[in-house]
Amino acid sequence: MDPYWVIFLKALVMSVLLLGGFAYLTWLQRRLLARFQHRIGPNRTGWEGLLQPIADAIKMIFKQDVTPTHADKVVFILAPGISVVFALVAFGAIPAGPANSLFGMDPWIVDLDIGLLYVLATTSIGVYGIFLGGWAANSKYSLLGSLRSSAQIISYELGLGLSVLSVIMIAGTLNLREIVEINVWSVSPLLWPGLLVALFAFWISATAEVSNVPFDLPEAEQELVAGYITEYSSLKFALFFMAEYVGMITASAFISTLFLGGWKGPGFVDALVPGMSEWPFVWLFLKIFVLLTIFIWLQASLMRFRYDQLMRFGWVWLFEIALGAALLTGAVIAFVL
Amino acid sequence: MYTALFMLFLAAGFIGVAALAITFVTGPKKTPQTATLEAYEAGIPAAGDARERFPIHFYLVAMLFIIFDLETAFFYPLAIRFQEAPQYLFWNALVFVAILGVGYVYVLRRGVLDWR
Numbered sequence: 001m002d003p004y005w006v007i008f009l010k011a012l013v014m015s016v017l018l019l020g021g022f023a024y025l026t027w028l029q030r031r032l033l034a035r036f037q038h039r040i041g042p043n044r045t046g047w048e049g050l051l052q053p054i055a056d057a058i059k060m061i062f063k064q065d066v067t068p069t070h071a072d073k074v075v076f077i078l079a080p081g082i083s084v085v086f087a088l089v090a091f092g093a094i095p096a097g098p099a100n101s102l103f104g105m106d107p108w109i110v111d112l113d114i115g116l117l118y119v120l121a122t123t124s125i126g127v128y129g130i131f132l133g134g135w136a137a138n139s140k141y142s143l144l145g146s147l148r149s150s151a152q153i154i155s156y157e158l159g160l161g162l163s164v165l166s167v168i169m170i171a172g173t174l175n176l177r178e179i180v181e182i183n184v185w186s187v188s189p190l191l192w193p194g195l196l197v198a199l200f201a202f203w204i205s206a207t208a209e210v211s212n213v214p215f216d217l218p219e220a221e222q223e224l225v226a227g228y229i230t231e232y233s234s235l236k237f238a239l240f241f242m243a244e245y246v247g248m249i250t251a252s253a254f255i256s257t258l259f260l261g262g263w264k265g266p267g268f269v270d271a272l273v274p275g276m277s278e279w280p281f282v283w284l285f286l287k288i289f290v291l292l293t294i295f296i297w298l299q300a301s302l303m304r305f306r307y308d309q310l311m312r313f314g315w316v317w318l319f320e321i322a323l324g325a326a327l328l329t330g331a332v333i334a335f336v337l
Numbered sequence: 338m339y340t341a342l343f344m345l346f347l348a349a350g351f352i353g354v355a356a357l358a359i360t361f362v363t364g365p366k367k368t369p370q371t372a373t374l375e376a377y378e379a380g381i382p383a384a385g386d387a388r389e390r391f392p393i394h395f396y397l398v399a400m401l402f403i404i405f406d407l408e409t410a411f412f413y414p415l416a417i418r419f420q421e422a423p424q425y426l427f428w429n430a431l432v433f434v435a436i437l438g439v440g441y442v443y444v445l446r447r448g449v450l451d452w453r
Binding site: 004007008012015016019061063064065066067068069070080081086089092110111112113117137138139140141142143144147151154155157158161162165168169172225230231234235236239307308311315316319323326327330333334335337 | 338340341342344345346347348349350351352353354356357359360361363364365367369373374375376377378379383386387388389391394395398399401402405406409410412413416417418419420423424426427430431434441445450451452
């Protein structure tokens, strides 16, 4: 284990990297969406528009910071902070490589025995930022937007919680590092159907958790203006977006860690370069990149749910599918293996 | 192990506080007009504030969430130890799901999730 000041520095670097990841994720999103729609997208600021996120950040920082008179001042200011802090903190438990592979340091911030629960818990605390922000703004659009968002997020938490059960049953641990070491797919092909359904349910729940299309009800601007961020301006507005995009990155990393082998690469690359599948960071980064691209692809392809359909889908379909997947995996372990 | 977690929260909290401080310091300081400071309601003067009644469905969803998410959380210890006595634990889980299912079907039949 590393000394504490090293851990602090690593956590700081991770946070800054995640924020940089957020900035360039917006760039990637705008460029890709433009391509999907036969446009060009931002390409003026820097080479291929690569300086666009920095220009946006500077603009955000120097905008006037308005707090409405009727707002609950303290909570109004704290809410974006809560959102972004818990979004950043969630990533810390995800391992990015084998022990001691980052110049002799461990490529993770904390190695928790309850890592899986920790990531689930911290990502769901983010809902406090959304709810408190919308409530404190004391505007009808904000309030309705935040109610909708938080109801949506807590509803899909059920699917999220139930679909990881298959992984836990196979791995027998909540430690994310050990889950990657075990690699749930390698245990037995008979477990694949349960795992596939669980992966499917988990992916959909995670999409809803980060409010990505087709679950982007918080951004239903025709009905809600901008949802819970209606009254926010300047960097506080940006903080909510940071939290959302960092949430997308964390969700991708979490899906990779639980279901797609985490930081490990596919075995066949070892034939090309020995030890290549053990390279730290590379594989996790690639997997996150692919999953994020799929998130953006969904944005270009799908339409938004209606709110009652969304709730029904989460409570009826996803709940039952996720529970079914867990029971299927359990039955296979108990009676076939 | 948990001191490391504290360090992580310290670093993330630092970023959060720094961002809030930056937005407090930078940006124009001139006093905004009264209309700017009002709650946004599509450009017309705001009719009252947002401390009003809202649909009860949100309360129901919150309550159901607590019940069902807790019940999901009860599965976790069982799932971790599942391989030690798979058949015995599987039947136990089924009994638990049956009890949970009664409540679930009741809630659905009562139309709690009908948003109309």
